[in-house]
Every structure is written in C-alpha cells, then in structure tokens.
Amino acid sequence: MAQVLVQPALQRIISTGIAEIKADTSKLDKIFEFYLCNELLTDYGQTYIDNIKTWFAEIKIPVNQGWSFNTTIIPSISLTLASESEDESKAALGDFHGFGEDGERGISVFNVQLDIGIHGSKNGDEVIWLYHIVSYILFTKKQIAESFGMMLQTFQASDYNRDSQYLADNIWSRWIRFRCTVTNFWDGAEFLEFDDLTTDVDAINIDGDVTDL
Numbered sequence: 001m002a003q004v005l006v007q008p009a010l011q012r013i014i015s016t017g018i019a020e021i022k023a024d025t026s027k028l029d030k031i032f033e034f035y036l037c038n039e040l041l042t043d044y045g046q047t048y049i050d051n052i053k054t055w056f057a058e059i060k061i062p063v064n065q066g067w068s069f070n071t072t073i074i075p076s077i078s079l080t081l082a083s084e085s086e087d088e089s090k091a092a093l094g095d096f097h098g099f100g101e102d103g104e105r106g107i108s109v110f111n112v113q114l115d116i117g118i119h120g121s122k123n124g125d126e127v128i129w130l131y132h133i134v135s136y137i138l139f140t141k142k143q144i145a146e147s148f149g150m151m152l153q154t155f156q157a158s159d160y161n162r163d164s165q166y167l168a169d170n171i172w173s174r175w176i177r178f179r180c181t182v183t184n185f186w187d188g189a190e191f192l193e194f195d196d197l198t199t200d201v202d203a204i205n206i207d208g209d210v211t212d213l
Helices: 007-021 027-030 045-060 124-141 142-147 162-167
Strands: 063-065 077-086 096-099 103-118 149-159 171-189
Touching: 007 027, 007 077, 007 103, 007 124, 007 142, 007 171, 027 045, 027 124, 045 096, 063 124, 063 142, 077 162, 124 142, 124 149, 124 171, 142 149
Parallel strands: 063 077
Antiparallel strands: 077 103, 096 103, 103 171, 149 171
C-alpha cells in the first residue's frame, strides 16, 4: 500500500456500517440494550428502542466530506481533516525503508486526526442515537480500518451543542475526534540497469578502465 487516504476510507467504513444496521435493525437492540435496565424501563424500555429502530430504518443518513455538508439534509455525518503530522519518533534516516523490486523504498509515518460531525435536527435525541451508532461502527469495524492501514485507532467525543453557525436551522451536533497512525510508502532511487558486463580481466587496464577488445 502506497499512500493511506484516511478520509475516503473512514467514509466508506461508516457508510457500510450504517447500511449493515439498516439491513438488520436487530443490531440496535444490542446497541441500546441499556435502555432496558430496571431503573430506565419507566421512561424508555423496549418501546423507546423500537422507535429508534423505526426512525433509523426510514431515515437517510448521508456520510459526506466536510466541504459537502448540507444543512438541508439532516441527520447526516460529516468528515473533516483536523490535522496530519509526521511522527518524528518513527522518522528514519533519509526516510529510507528498504528495497523493492525496482529500487529503494521510502517511508513516512503520520498521525492523523479527523473530526466526525454527527448532525441532527432540533430533536436532540437523534444526535444521541446517531452518536452511539457511529461509536458502535468505529469499534466493530476496527479490523477493517486496520486493513486500510489505519493503526492505533482512538477517539474522543465532545458534548452535544447547537451549532452556532447554523443557529437558524436549529442543528444540533456532536463531534468525534478520530485519531489513527498511518504508514505511507513511496518510490526512491531506481536500480541501475546494465546492458552488458565483462568478466575478462585482461580487458581492464591498470586505471580500471575497460579497453577496446
């Protein structure tokens, strides 16, 4: 794998996870099983979970890059690059990694942070539901993310808030700061190719030059 493109990879992982849950909404029973605790049965219980299942099955939830975020399509999920910095502790001398089939191979290790925006309408419960669904997807799809080259995955979530820049639309959001480490490879100097090689010692003069035979 040459360059690890975290944004489209994570977009694919979350989109696939949402599609799988839509195809089998019984997964939501496990995600929200906490609502069945004795202390919560009066206010929530299975009826509340069934409402989540109905909502999730009927609603479209696009997963877009941050620049494509559309306030008219809610709920939705946005992905925005927060930072990408080289991991100096893993820097190699000359960024040299080894040799490939055609020449040298270079290496660079980066720590990448993405902001996953979970956006919902004035019904604040939708943001809560969608946050726990996305959290479930991130944990259950870790091995797939690793197959994309996204290692050491962790995340940190913010509180729920009404996004001030979209105040008129009354959009509520919660942000997940997703972190991972990726290793990128690139081609260095190519091997030299020789058309002919002489092994006749007599053809080499005292200066090391090949003489005309």
